[in-house]
Amino acid sequence: MTENIIVIDEGTTSTRTMLFAADGTPLGSAQREFRQHYPGPGLVEHDAAEIWKATLACTRAMIDKAGGAARIAAIGITNQRETAVFWDRKTGEPLAPAIVWQDRRTAADCMALKEGGHEAAVQAKSGLLLDPYFSGTKIGWALKNWPQLCEAGDRLAVGTIESYLVYRLTGGVHVSDATNASRTLLMAIDGAGGWDAELCDLFGVPMALLPEIAGCTTSVGTTDPALFGGAIPICGMAGDQQAATIGQACLAPGQTKATFGTGAFILSASGTRRPYSANRLLSTVLVQEGDVRSYALEGSVFVAGSLIQWLRDGLGLLASAGESEGLARSLDDNGGVYLVPALSGLGAPHWQPGALAALSGLSFASSKAHVARAALEAQAYQAHDLKTAFAADGVDWADLRIDGGMAANNWMAQDLADMLDLTVERPDFIESTALGAAMLAATGAGLYPDLLSAAQAMRGQTTRFTPALEADIRKARLAGWQSALAKLLE
Structure with a gap:
């Protein structure tokens, strides 16, 4: 049987991996807290390397509980949104602290852009407002203020948490799903819109640093077999709030x-x-x-x-x-x-x-x-x-x-x-975020014909x-x- 689903639920204060049956029944959970770093007023950072280690440990625990990688149909990922991660394409190691969604260091930058009359155009394209909450201003700030990122040259990769985890899990696939991409201020969300050149220029973010944008039930790759004793498809991704809505x-x-x-x-x-x-x-x-x-x-x-x-x-x-x-x-x-x-x-x-x-x-x-x-x-x-x-x-x-x-x-x-x-x-099962990611992964793995069928069966x-x-x-x-x-x- 390969109808079990693994969900990596990457929160703001902890990493958790859950094991689900195909009908949505929770079968197990492993969780580890990670540190919050507050280097100054309004500043909130994470150590992405610590997040990766916690994710690896929790996921291995649930795969072992399921009886091995061969018993897992797919992995789904859901994550804290807007947090920006910077890493080395060759090693996967972080090159700087991750700037968390709660961080307010770009408040003055956002105010300057508002006063410059940019908010209406930004909202029209991205659906978002000018606020430090979103990833785009964080990435632009980091590129201007952390020299090691510029020094990395074409080795630098940037993305949100799910993008970083997929890179580490697959050994090099640089991808983000459309829900997380829509929270960056850098994406035109209408229709088939992707990274927008004008938005990227406004925030000082070269498009070459950003991941490919994929659908939420798309198979984006398989895990490195060395990690879990076998290759497992990753085919369900969404930001935590979208995943909870689906759940x-x-x-x-x-x-x-x-x-x-x-x-x-x-x-x-x-x-x-x-x-x-x-x-x-x-x-x-x-x-x-x-x-x-x-x-x-x-x-x-x-x-x-x-x-x-x-x-x-x-x-x-x-x-x-x-x-x-x-x-x-x-x-x-x-x-x-x-x-x-x-x-x-x-x-x-x-x-x-x-x-x-x-x-x-x-x-x-x-x-x-x-x-x-x-x-x-x-x-x-x-x-x-x-x-x-x-x-x-x-x-x-x-x-x-x-x-x-x-x-x-x-x-x-x-x-x-x-x-x-x-x-x-x-x-009665209040972990809707993880359940929504399980629904996405089950759909992507072909266990259900579409997301609505998965939601009706698994809730x-x-x-x-x-x-x-x-x-x-x-x-x-x-x-x-x-x-x-x-x-x-x-």
């Missing part, structure tokens, strides 16, 4: 998912017609099957689960992330305490890279329970801001499908339903949360949030 079976126009991981990312499928936003949302490639691209409208929030991690590790207010749910339940209300979590600036729909977090409404009656509850409430408030922007762009949500590690918090899931005033649906059972909050309480809480947000943006 939630949100493929038809209007179907919407929210992933609450390190950040919070909401995507609403729009079919083969690209959406345009007048409310500072993003147009992005949801999936490409063969030459056919489907799109989504996206709102990106930079701080979600990382906020709880910060309360635990940075401030020592929580012994564990799970403690936040009990603390929130211990209170009858929020006591007027609001936390605007702009620890990495504010994403959609505000796009304020220089914004700083603010905790307001504190008194001697406030406790760590109020702070924990404020952190959880902030997720619903940020989602409400995005729902309003989506609706203004003509895409309202009939319901919301949630996933990601933070979605396991039942109090937060119910609060989302209450504050958004709609049904929230959570899969499991769900739990539903329905609104149960009085309208006047909802209105008062939202007013408190808007007041706290307005003070921060003054």
Whole structure:
């Protein structure tokens, strides 16, 4: 039997490899955390060599669990998007730190481009806005500021995380999938558009450094047999948020998912017609099957689960992330305490890279329970801001499908339903990102005739949360949030 699927799920704080059966049943998982590097305010870096070593170890563990490479039909890869990696084409070794999606070092560059009147043209081609979040400005900055990259000459390769992993896994295939490429600011996303010469020139990125763009279910190569004891096809790739949308079976126009991981990312499928936003949302490639691209409208929030991690590790207010749910339940209300979590600036729909977090409404009656509850409430408030922007762009949500590690918090899931005033649906298997990559790989391997068939067959059972909050309480809480947000943006 060769119907097992391996998924490499490359997150922001850890590497995980999962083993799936062809019907989507999870069979095993191996995970390793890797270090976050903060060399200065607003700077976030990873060591790509450390990521590779962790990936290799986790993947070997799952292949061994399956009984060897011969038992694996395909490998799928999903990854933290926008993170830029720089490596040597001859050795595969990194030539510089990877610049993480959270990094804000190019904020001034983005502002200069905005003031120069470039944002409208950039949005028209790429679907994105001028913000340090995206890869293009990171790559351009690195080429100007890290001499070793220029010194490498034609040995230098650049790509996002999945591109780097494929290069290492195959021993030299330089490729990116259309979803990750669509997050760089360097790709024209309409139709069959690829790397755009004008965009690359604007950001100072030579096109020769970039990978080939492939479909998400395309077989891009096979693993070096020496790595796993046999060659395994790599035929399913997508950025983590697109993969989660696929894993939630949100493929038809209007179907919407929210992933609450390190950040919070909401995507609403729009079919083969690209959406345009007048409310500072993003147009992005949801999936490409063969030459056919489907799109989504996206709102990106930079701080979600990382906020709880910060309360635990940075401030020592929580012994564990799970403690936040009990603390929130211990209170009858929020006591007027609001936390605007702009620890990495504010994403959609505000796009304020220089914004700083603010905790307001504190008194001697406030406790760590109020702070924990404020952190959880902030997720619903940020989602409400995005729902309003989506609706203004003509895409309202009939319901919301949630996933990601933070979605396991039942109090937060119910609060989302209450504050958004709609049904929230959570899969019992909340790792939709990995499941979506498994669906892509299974389709690419020919186990299913198309992605829709794979999604219908592999998605499991769900739990539903329905609104149960009085309208006047909802209105008062939202007013408190808007007041706290307005003070921060003054």
